[in-house]
Amino acid sequence: xxxxxxxxxxxxxxxxxxxxxxxxxxxxxxxxxxxxxxxxxxxxxxxxxxxxxxxxxxxxxxxxxxxxxxxxxxxxxxxxxxxxxxxxxxxxxxxxxxxxxxxxxxxxxxxxxxxxxxxxxxxxxxxxxxxxxxxxxxxxxxxxxxxxxxxxxxxxxxxxxxxxxxxxxxxxxxxxxxxxxxxxxxxxxxxxxxxxxxxxxxxxxxxxxxxxxxxxxxxxxxxxxxxxxxxxxxxx
Numbered sequence: 348x349x350x351x352x353x354x355x356x357x358x359x360x361x362x363x364x365x366x367x368x369x370x371x372x373x374x375x376x377x378x379x380x381x382x383x384x385x386x387x388x389x390x391x392x393x394x395x396x397x398x399x400x401x402x403x404x405x406x407x408x409x410x411x412x413x414x415x416x417x418x419x420x421x422x423x424x425x426x427x428x429x430x431x432x433x434x435x436x437x438x439x440x441x442x443x444x445x446x447x448x449x450x451x452x453x454x455x456x457x458x459x460x461x462x463x464x465x466x467x468x469x470x471x472x473x474x475x476x477x478x479x480x481x482x483x484x485x486x487x488x489x490x491x492x493x494x495x496x497x498x499x500x501x502x503x504x505x506x507x508x509x510x511x512x513x514x515x516x517x518x519x520x521x522x523x524x525x526x527x528x529x530x531x532x533x534x535x536x537x538x539x540x541x542x543x544x545x546x547x548x549x550x551x552x553x554x555x556x557x558x559x560x561x562x563x564x565x566x567x568x569x570x571x572x573x574x575x576x577x578x579x580x581x582x583x
Contacts, residue, residue, distance in 0.1 A: 380405030383422060386535045387516030388499075392508040397429030400475070402436070402499040402513045409529045410489045417532075419485040421449070423501055425475040433474055433504035438485055439467040441515050443493030443538070448486040464498070471504070491523060491530060491541045 383403035394400055403422045410417045423436045437455075440446040445466045452470035460467050470483055489495050498514035519538025524530050532538070 380418075380420060381407040383420070384534055385513060388511060388513035390510065391500075391512055392510055394427070394510045395429070395432070397427045397477070398425060398431045398510075399427035400425055400431060400434065400501045400510045402501060402511060404497065404499065404513065404516070404534055406534050408489075408518060408532050408534075410491060410532060411529050412491070412525060412527060415488045415490060417487050417489050419487055419497070420482055421485050421499055422480055422482040423472055423475065423499075424480040425477055428477050430477055431475045434472045434510070435502050435504055435506070436470040436472050436481075436483065437467060437498070437500045437502065438470065438483065439464045439498040439500075439515075440487060441465065441496040441498065443490035443540075444495030444497055444518060445488050445490075446485060446497070447488060450484045452483065461498075472501075489518070489532065491525070491538070493540055494519060494538045495532075 382405075384406050385401055385403050388402060401424050403424065405420055408417050408419055421436065421438050423434070425431050436452075438446055438449050438452065439455075439461060441464050446468060447466070449468035449470060452468040455467040455469055468485075472481055475481065487497075494517060496515035496517045498512065498516070500509050500513075501511040502509045516535055517537060518532040518534055519536040520530060520532050521536065521539050523539055523541040525541045
């Protein structure tokens, strides 16, 4: 084999090895979040015939106790038999959970956020084929001294209809670990805030009733129309 041909083969092997190394960390990070779940999701406006839009969130996330940073994967799916028209996904944070970036999406201006939320991004999904899904890496922070929730509405591109909404659903832990490097949080779990006044903070979670509040979540002017929002309140 000529020295030139040997150099080409060697270069190809190096490139293949480098690609494999680059893929592994991403796969491991995704696996750490556990299975995806549609917990806290519900259909709102009726989707076109043959279209079934849903979302999922990871069952588990991990919050760095020093930086308060965490990563979340938000996924929108079309579980129907027909392609959807153009749609958008909103990713909105509440209370101690603040969304800082969603890859490929635009931040919603503070004045246009739904009532009670602290951050949000609008993601132009486009048309979603039957049986297809699209995932968005979400960067967020979580103040472990508070409760925290996230909401994923799926809307028509003009925002006039909300076909599906997951949440606001809480992430949390009943066993805070402030001295550990990171704190694992579970989807749909009340957070027991870290700190002496933690028991005085409001609780949210599976024990609460879910009530439709129509357009009480304020108009998403930057996104194009009013959102349909659901909120939770305690009984008693």
